[in-house]
Amino acid sequence: MRQDMVKGEAGWIECLNEPADSPHGMILCHPHPLYGGTMLDGVLESTCHVAKTLGISTVRFNFRGVGASAGEYDNGQGEINDLAAIVEAFRPNFDAFCLAGYSFGARIALDYTASNPLKGSLLLFAPPTQAPFPNIENETHTVVGDQDTISSHDVLENWTRQSIARTLHVIDDADHFLAGFGRELQDVVTDVLVAALAI
Numbered sequence: 001m002r003q004d005m006v007k008g009e010a011g012w013i014e015c016l017n018e019p020a021d022s023p024h025g026m027i028l029c030h031p032h033p034l035y036g037g038t039m040l041d042g043v044l045e046s047t048c049h050v051a052k053t054l055g056i057s058t059v060r061f062n063f064r065g066v067g068a069s070a071g072e073y074d075n076g077q078g079e080i081n082d083l084a085a086i087v088e089a090f091r092p093n094f095d096a097f098c099l100a101g102y103s104f105g106a107r108i109a110l111d112y113t114a115s116n117p118l119k120g121s122l123l124l125f126a127p128p129t130q131a132p133f134p135n136i137e138n139e140t141h142t143v144v145g146d147q148d149t150i151s152s153h154d155v156l157e158n159w160t161r162q163s164i165a166r167t168l169h170v171i172d173d174a175d176h177f178l179a180g181f182g183r184e185l186q187d188v189v190t191d192v193l194v195a196a197l198a199i
Contacts, residue, residue, distance in 0.1 A: 001018040003016055008064070008069075008070075013085060014066075020052070020055045023096060026047075027087060028044045028047060029105030030104075033063050037066070037104060038062055041102060046182055047125075056193060057093070057094065064079065083112045097197075098120060099118065110122065114135075122140040125142075129150075129155040143169045143189075
């Protein structure tokens with residue numbers, strides 16, 4: 001694993017790049033910067049661990065104002081631009097590609113994809129459901145706990161039904177933070193990545 005800096009709209013963006021030998025890759029977006037979210041979040045750590053065992057390269061980064069990344073929180077708009085800079089820098093390295101995000105990061109991944117058609121799949125962990133979801137065509141796997149009060153299971157189920165490209169994975173008894181469900185989470189991530197990247 002190596003630390004990289006990528007030039008973004010607000011300045012340098014701090015990221016962790018863990019290359020693998022295969023042509024498969026993931027970019028991961030962390031939870032809300034104002035509530036302690038960083039690229040070292042446990043859900044992202046667990047996902048990167050699974051990816052490593054499958055030979056998938058991973059790139060995590062800190063949104064503006066987090067860690068060593070320049071700038072300050074921008075209500076989700078600037079953060080989409082941060083993701084755009086990371087995708088531009090790393091996406092050409094991968095043949096098969098998955099964009100992932102947890103909570104706020106899942107929403108950024110989703111909104112980015114809606115306005116920037118991207119060849120690849122999405123893996124969304126507990127995306128907040130207060131705002132309407134865009135109609136995207138990408139293969140999308142969403143993971144949510146059935147006790148989550150921020151990411152509504154009913155909203156996600158309805159959105160998933162609207163396209164055969166969407167799949168919903170529900171973890172019983174888990175809330176928004178998915179704490180204590182590491183094994184279940186890793187099992188779901190393994191299944192999703194094998195399917196999404198045709199490993």
